Amino acid sequence: MMQKLDQLKALFAEMKNALIAYSGGIDSALVAKIAYDVLGDGAIALTAESPSLLPEDLEDAIAQAAAIGIAHQIVQTHELDNPNYAANPVNRCYFCKSELHDTLKPLALQWGYPYVVDGVNADDLHDYRPGIQAAKERGARSPLAEVGVTKAEVREIAKYLGLPYWDKPAQPCLSSRFPYGEEITIAKLQRVGRAEVYLRRLGWKNIRVRSQGDTARIEVLPDQVKEFVLQTDLPTLIEAFKSYGFLYTTLDLEGYQSGKLNQVLQFNVSSTNGR
Incomplete structure (x- = not known):
């Protein structure tokens, strides 16, 4: 080092x-x-x-x-x-x-x-x-x-070096929350942003809210999935997400992975090679 x-x-x-x-x-x-x-x-x-x-x-x-x-x-x-x-x-x-x-x-x-x-x-x-x-x-x-x-x-x-935020979670731009091919708008970015801030204020740090159409898919760390379900007031969360513009709110059972939306690129390559 x-x-x-x-x-x-x-x-x-x-x-x-x-x-x-x-x-x-x-x-x-x-x-x-x-x-x-x-x-x-x-x-x-x-x-x-x-x-x-x-x-x-x-x-x-x-x-x-x-x-x-x-x-x-x-x-x-x-x-x-x-x-x-x-x-x-x-x-x-x-x-x-x-x-x-x-x-x-x-x-x-x-x-x-x-x-x-x-x-x-x-x-x-x-x-x-x-x-x-x-x-x-x-x-x-x-x-x-x-x-x-x-x-x-x-x-x-x-x-x-004494930086107090050395363990700060990665936070790429909000556009990374959308599947490739779905148009990005200011309204959609704001919707995702409000949803992630809501979760942060509940105490969840390493999280993503992936957005596809009118559906929000929450990702927390894999070992926190069960804890999230047990500790979160889900009806209140759902209502909050609806107020942001999401019709449906889901939880990714696989958990958070950096660059997860890039998996579709790997899948497409593998499918093409397998033909």
Whole structure:
């Protein structure tokens, strides 16, 4: 771990100035922390605000940046204006990251930051992440991936550096809650967001509310499925979800898995190969 941390520090020392694409998640927060520790005022964090980001997550990002000490600004992105994104194709994230980096890169150059860096880690390279390609095409760098830092090591280093949110659950954009091919709208994003906030306030942290049509499918950790059923006031929850616009509320008995909606891609490939 210490060797990789030293490599990250050396990498930022070579950059001298860097703008961090900072979502507030633990990956980009660690990048922001190391960049600030090495570069001081030579580092700045920018967070993209859009309908796919929960207001609560934006508040967390602001608080975390303040705790780190890094300069932090918020910019608006408009990925939903792009019909290629709103149609929610399998490469939706490509258009999301294109919008993000097409917004950040000109600002970085204007403000004198030759590098835009993100929080992509080594494990991300082994998942289906079309957004990584969009970032690379626009010259972004991924220090964690370059050094080979895995997700587990991200948390280990963050804990070592004293970041209080080292174990913060992953919280990708709300658009990831919809099956590929289902159109994404602001109303749908807000509906999912309100449902997840409701569950968070009940004390459930690692959760997702997947949305398909008028159905909400709740995912909690596999070992918490039984506990969720026994401890949750289900009639009250159902009524709350109906007030958000869901006609049906279900629980995924398999439990939460990161990137679960990508399983359909693997299934389609396997089915095609099996013909």
